[in-house]
Amino acid sequence: MSKIPKSHPRYHSLMTRELISEAMKQGIVHETGLIAHGRGEAFDYLIGETTIPEADVAEKIAAAALLCAKNPVISINGNVTALTADECISLAKSIPAKLEVNLFHRTPERVKKIAALFRKKGVKTLYGVHPDARIPGLDSDRALCEKIGIFTADVVLVPLEDGDRCQALQRMGKTVIAIDLNPLSRTAQTATITIVDNVTRAIPQIEHWVYQLKETTPAYRQKLVATWDNSKNLEKVMGFLSKRLNSLS
Ligand code: ATP
Numbered sequence: 295m296s297k298i299p300k301s302h303p304r305y306h307s308l309m310t311r312e313l314i315s316e317a318m319k320q321g322i323v324h325e326t327g328l329i330a331h332g333r334g335e336a337f338d339y340l341i342g343e344t345t346i347p348e349a350d351v352a353e354k355i356a357a358a359a360l361l362c363a364k365n366p367v368i369s370i371n372g373n374v375t376a377l378t379a380d381e382c383i384s385l386a387k388s389i390p391a392k393l394e395v396n397l398f399h400r401t402p403e404r405v406k407k408i409a410a411l412f413r414k415k416g417v418k419t420l421y422g423v424h425p426d427a428r429i430p431g432l433d434s435d436r437a438l439c440e441k442i443g444i445f446t447a448d449v450v451l452v453p454l455e456d457g458d459r460c461q462a463l464q465r466m467g468k469t470v471i472a473i474d475l476n477p478l479s480r481t482a483q484t485a486t487i488t489i490v491d492n493v494t495r496a497i498p499q500i501e502h503w504v505y506q507l508k509e510t511t512p513a514y515r516q517k518l519v520a521t522w523d524n525s526k527n528l529e530k531v532m533g534f535l536s537k538r539l540n541s542l543s
Pocket of ligand 1: 333
């Protein structure tokens with residue numbers, strides 16, 4: 295990895311780029327993952343590279359939904375592996391939830407590499423390596439999943455999702471939690487709970503809320519989820535963005 299001085303004003307952003315670029319060289323991230331990351335970076339710049347209050351509240355509701363779930367699953371792709379493998383493992387343990395690999399550009403080599411990385415980090419079972427089911431209505435390899443994993447999950451956390459799969463999971467009646475810096479994407483617009491935040495900040499913050507909410511009653515957590523208005527929160531995110539742009543101009 296290139297050496298970036300800690301004093302650089304954009305140290306974190308540049309280090310994140312290095313992680314993604316390194317993971318691409320290792321065959322974990324697909325080259326299109328770099329483009330997706332760039333789009334995310336642009337939106338992160340606009341929100342001020344911070345967890346805005348509307349994201350924090352969505353992270354709290356996401357934690358509540360994951361704690362209420364019977365079979366919660368965290369979906370893992372190349373970029374998520376590169377940026378937040380440790381954080382996803384820690385979040386999965388805290389709930390507890392399953393981790394399942396799901397790739398748009400799926401090849402046996404990439405799956406193997408991602409599985410090996412999680413194994414090295416102590417994960418005994420990474421679901422999705424040997425898929426035995428398909429998400430109905432999806433033609434791409436993203437449909438491939440595991441029966442005891444995403445196929446029967448009631449709540450799925452999909453960091454960095456594409457809109458088609460998000461919609462297909464919704465059609466299966468699942469609660470879909472999406473992390474997407476672009477509030478205008480189809481994913482952001484169709485998820486049950488949309489977190490407009492960087493995955494690197496969102497995953498640890500969901501875990502923070504998991505521990506806070508474990509101190510509350512199941513009824514309290516269920517009420518949080520049942521009364522969640524995702525469209526209203528997205529409206530507030532757009533309001534935040536336009537106010538911020540106006541204040542900067
Ligand atoms: P959709 O199909 O939902 O309309 P899209 O075609 O823009 O969206 P993809 O290119 O499949 O989506 O996925 C990239 C999405 O992930 C982008 O919306 C981008 O903003 C978001 N993204 C990229 N990196 C991050 C990150 N580190 N944290 C959060 N979101 C990110």
